[in-house]
Amino acid sequence: MTYALPAGPRPAPRRQLMVSTGVAVAAGAMLIGGMLSVWLRFRAAAPTRLSSDGLYQIKDWLPADLAMPEVVTNVGILSFVVMCIMVQWAAYAARRGDSKHVVAALGLTLLFGIAILNAQAAIFVQFNVGVASGAYESMFYAIVGTLTVLIVSGLVFTVASLFKSIGGRATNTDLLNAHALYWYFLAAAYAAVWFVVFVQK
């Protein structure tokens, strides 16, 4: 015997993309957080020695010939600030039903995203140490490489959102809110890596 339940009203908007992006962002946060934790653990456990003048304890963690491209990393973090404004602009324009602004904001997001990717490439080029040289180097390439992969996935998200917006779905607030959330996460992840890996080293 089949029991028939009363048919319900049409379900409310479900915001599936937003929720799943939130879950994915939680996973991404654990990924970067876990990697930074291992980084900090190794840095804390690095051996120490006295400086040549005998006044300071020096950690043998950084390679002697390290050339951290700090200008590029600083430009990267500033680009992310601008990026956050762009993605929010796109989400805001979608809520207002302004498709021209949505497309313009997503176009600028894509432009800044490519600039950030270029900055990541510049970091790898200017970082004057080989991956096989030691603990710091191998871990640096692993964590910055992972961050770069996440940024590339963000760019794919932006391109998909841009195409959908051009194709007539510019007022899809679920899509653009999820897109904005993902870039906020990337900005936070970049800020954490910037502070721990690029600044504090």
Add this chain to the structure above:
Amino acid sequence: MTTIETHASGTQVHATSSDSALGAFLVGVAAWATTTDHKRIGRLFIGCALLIAIAAAALGAVVGVERITATGYSILDKDSVTQIFSLYRIGISFGVMLPLLLGVAIAVVPLQVGAKTIAFARSAMFGFWMWLAGLGLAVGSTIANGGPGGGNAKMVDLFLLGIGIAVIGALAAAVSVVTTVLTSRAPGMSLLRVPMTSWSALTGGVALVLTLPVLLGTLVYLYVDHHYARVVFGGNKGISDWMGWSLTQPQTYVYVAMGAGVLAEIAAVVSGKRQVLRPVLLTGIAIVSVAALGGATQIQHAVTWTNTSASDKVKELVPFLIFNALPLLGVLVVLGVSLLGIAQGKPRLVPAMAPALLGLGMILTGMVGHLVSLFGPAQLVGTVFEEGEFIYVGYGALLIGLAAISYWGPKLWGRVLPSSAVLGISGLAFLGTVLAALPMYIAGFANQPAGVANDFSYSGPQELWNTASAAGHALVAVAVLLFVLTALRAFTSGEAAGDDPWDAQSLEWSVASPAPSNNFVSTPTVASAEPLLDIKPAGGQK
């Protein structure tokens, strides 16, 4: 005429390319390989997990046989022992516990919450193939002298890559399940009204999402270091140290967290009445997933109590209890409340209750063992006692998986498994589990070292313990093989199931058996946590 399913909405395209048997077969394979029907994706996960379970249990038996004569190597090669141990652990963790219950969730959760399909069905399908391909790479590379401790550097790299791919696949599937519960519930179904299995899929899924990325990050470090430098993480020998937490307790509790929900759900059906202590049960199920803390932090909080001051003892005890005892408390709550519900109701026979109860009981025994092993004065660290815990948890999850297949089989295949077969095979698997794990507990107290198959000696009948353990693994392999054969026969030519064969309470039993492609013709409305009892005569009380 052969048809292939193009998407979950049920639109079907007629295959006209070939009417030959081969053509029909290829079209059928293609339809399964690209399916976005959540029931098929779940069945793919379940089927593969059962086959891996047979292989992993057989591997456990081989290791057990090797341990019987601890003075020389009779089956295994000395250099391959580390890899064999790793293969067994990976097989049970990533090949059985995780995919078996995840597969059940993918197949059942959308039906339970009143959704027409799973959220991001393509992502779930993609997750299955990534998991399978990744696990295949990991196993293949280990066989080719890769894996933890492997001597072939390229194969070790491939192993790390394979595990990473499998983890990403599992994550994709878990995100689909979590999103489905959060966004696709029927009107009127608040989170407090979600069926127990779906609730445990939500909490367990969130725990997976919080822990597996940490493993993924570690794998990236390990891969880069092993491929280029081998200076930081100990090369091939260090892999076990760095990813070992994902193959032991308490992280394994995260993989089996859904088991608590399965038992609670079946117990409510057995009792035949509404679960009065439902909020307590939901809390208990959620508490099991607190085990994610251990995975996310990769810290084993043990109690050494070498310090004499009381405050130091308390400082050790508090994190120890939070990380290790809370999941145990959750399982105890679920067991207690479920059994109380049955005692207060009018119990009827649901065969799946037996493996579910035995399975959760095994998991509970593993959890208790884990607590004991971390208690310093017991001096069990580094012994096979931990292996006993792992076996209890792993095979416990397997038993719950058998229960889930037996319970939801009618809804997924349209036919019922014979009750006698379910009960008999469950008993066999239970016996095998106890036989495989209990001797390891005893041998652990006798200081049999973990992770080695030879060169150990201790007072006591060590041959007996290892023989019994090997026999237990073999028994589990036979039990699962029997179950697979029985299921194949019953689900293809067995007794047809009614739409509601268990007189159940949740939404999936309101649709035809097997469930149609779109699950529900119209969106059902829910007015309580047991929607079917609302419309059955006398509230379902027979």
